[in-house]
Amino acid sequence: MFDCYDLLDEVQLHNVMRWEIRLHGRGGQGIVTASKILAEAAFAEGYHSQSIPFFGAERRGSPVMAFTRISEDEVRERSQIYTPDYVLIFDPLVMKTVDVFHGLKSGGGVAISSSSEIDEKLFPDINLTVAKVDGVEIAIKNNLFVAGNPVVNIPLIGAFLKIFPHIGIENVEKVIVNRFKKSHEDSIRALHSAYDNAEILEIRGVKRNGVGEKKKAGEVWIPVSKPGKGAGGITGYWRDFRPVIDHDRCTNCLNCWIYCPEGSIKRKKDSVEIDYTFCKGCLVCLEVCHRKAITSEREVFA
Ligand code: SF4
Numbered sequence: 564m565f566d567c568y569d570l571l572d573e574v575q576l577h578n579v580m581r582w583e584i585r586l587h588g589r590g591g592q593g594i595v596t597a598s599k600i601l602a603e604a605a606f607a608e609g610y611h612s613q614s615i616p617f618f619g620a621e622r623r624g625s626p627v628m629a630f631t632r633i634s635e636d637e638v639r640e641r642s643q644i645y646t647p648d649y650v651l652i653f654d655p656l657v658m659k660t661v662d663v664f665h666g667l668k669s670g671g672g673v674a675i676s677s678s679s680e681i682d683e684k685l686f687p688d689i690n691l692t693v694a695k696v697d698g699v700e701i702a703i704k705n706n707l708f709v710a711g712n713p714v715v716n717i718p719l720i721g722a723f724l725k726i727f728p729h730i731g732i733e734n735v736e737k738v739i740v741n742r743f744k745k746s747h748e749d750s751i752r753a754l755h756s757a758y759d760n761a762e763i764l765e766i767r768g769v770k771r772n773g774v775g776e777k778k779k780a781g782e783v784w785i786p787v788s789k790p791g792k793g794a795g796g797i798t799g800y801w802r803d804f805r806p807v808i809d810h811d812r813c814t815n816c817l818n819c820w821i822y823c824p825e826g827s828i829k830r831k832k833d834s835v836e837i838d839y840t841f842c843k844g845c846l847v848c849l850e851v852c853h854r855k856a857i858t859s860e861r862e863v864f865a
């Protein structure tokens with residue numbers, strides 16, 4: 564029986580270079596756009612390329628994936644990517660609910676946007692090159708916002724280019740100019756800032772732990788989502804900004820309680836309270852509070 568992995572073997576046998584990149588993040592972080600930018604820039608380099616989006620719950624903030632294939636030869640597969648060479652992680656908190664490293668090959672790479680130090684223990688026990696950048700910080704500094712939220716896709720591409728030498732930064736710039744027209748200058752500044760400031764870490768696996776091994780005959784590998792309470796899991800991890808209620812200003816009118824799309828505002832006897840375990844930081848409550856009793860702060864998770 565024919566299997567798409569037979570084709571991969573054939574490609575490798577003929578010494579054709581191919582790189583498979585899987586992107587993980589949350590709705591609204593520009594994952595699909597990043598996948599397309601990489602594919603278009605690779606095409607400009609002279610490679611064949613492909614970009615495939617995968618939407619899960621199709622809710623802002625829910626886990627989203629996209630796949631980019633770059634090859635010296637034609638790309639005939641149309642499948643998701645199960646054994647990536649590279650993984651891009653737009654938000655480290657996605658790692659709590661999605662097995663982002665599933666199938667990642669030893670010798671591959673990871674680009675991650677995070678405000679924290681890189682902790683080797685978070686990564687699989689294989690040889691990896693990791694590029695880390697604080698994409699949210701760079702997005703904020705360079706005015707990269709969509710619907711009020713910082714978009715980390717361009718900074719993360721900048722960090723990725725640091726460990727992926729097959730696409731030149733100038734070809735990414737061309738794609739950005741073409742796509743973003745008037746607002747391209749902010750994006751190009753963010754791209755270079757991330758490229759220049761990305762921290763690189765070499766991780767050396769001490770033993771093979773099964774990650775990156777080849778698929779066995781008849782086995783189907785699917786990235787595994789592990790939801791917690793509720794269909795969307797712990798949606799509090801989706802937050803970039805935390806709404807904060809000033810109880811001195813609050814009149815307990817309950818407008819925020821009515822409009823919160825997550826049901827994350829609880830009624831108390833004389834006040835309202837935000838359940839941060841499930842508040843996803845959409846800031847609808849801030850918009851509807853006529854007393855301006857709700858403000859927002861950048862979220863910092865431990
Ligand atoms: S930001 Fe406000 S409206 Fe949005 S989920 Fe949190 S509490 Fe609800």
Ligand code: SF4
Nearest residue numbers: 813814816817819852
């Ligand atoms: S909308 Fe504003 S004033 Fe009304 S209950 Fe919510 S925080 Fe308080």
